[in-house]
Amino acid sequence: MTEKKLLLLEDDEVYANVLSRQLTRKGYQVTHLATATDLVATCELLKPNILLLDMNLGQSSSLPYIAEVRRLLPKAKIIIVTGFASISSTVTAIKAGADNYLPKPIDLALLLNEIESVKVVEQSNDTLAYSEQRLSPERLEWEYIQKVLAENDGNISITARQLNMHRRTLQRKLSKKPNPV
Incomplete structure (x- = not known):
């Protein structure tokens, strides 16, 4: 079985704590970051297979980090979460390498469905291939x-x-x- 390592980038501490507890109960190893400054370094260290990135982080945004995280973790599931959803930011996030874009407040069942939509397939050389259908x-x-x-x-x-x-x-x-x- 694959590890369920999840990195949560969220500046709202209360919301992050609630979401972290819910995901931990579902079997995920959750690491929380409040700012994007250590995002890339934490990704290199922990190698999470799922990233939940809040788009608006006070005066900054997680959008500029998506492409770098995607290069570092090409098989990771990257989901942008925001309370300020717009079509242009959705397209920007998807083009940068995000797998999906969910508006806040997040329904836990919908989030879990999105996270678990990655199907892990064993290959003959014992490597894992991720197959999923991306939306245009x-x-x-x-x-x-x-x-x-x-x-x-x-x-x-x-x-x-x-x-x-x-x-x-x-x-x-x-x-x-x-x-x-």
Whole structure:
């Protein structure tokens, strides 16, 4: 069985403690960092296979570190978590190498489902290969729009204002459901 080493980068201490306890109960070895300054060094030392990175850390962001962490840990699952979700930051995070982008507050069942979506497959030379299906940026954008639309009870005008988008542009995007991958 593979180790479940999880690195949590979260500046909200109370939220981090609650999430750490929940994940520890589920069998994860959780290491918490409050700032991104030691993120790369901690990744080199611990070699976690799952990273939960809060996007906004006070005056800084975890986005600039994603590409370096991805190079260091190519098989790790990197999930960006934020209370300030936007389409542009989602696309930026995915392009930098993040596997997914989840808005706060995180539902623990959804988070565990996302973490455990990595399927570990034994190969003949005793190495592990990770196989998973990544969502395209277009699909990710479409799903995020659907989420905001549902939060607004299907009101296109309010959703368009919240997404800082023209109403007709939003309607056009909604009419084009992208492929799942």
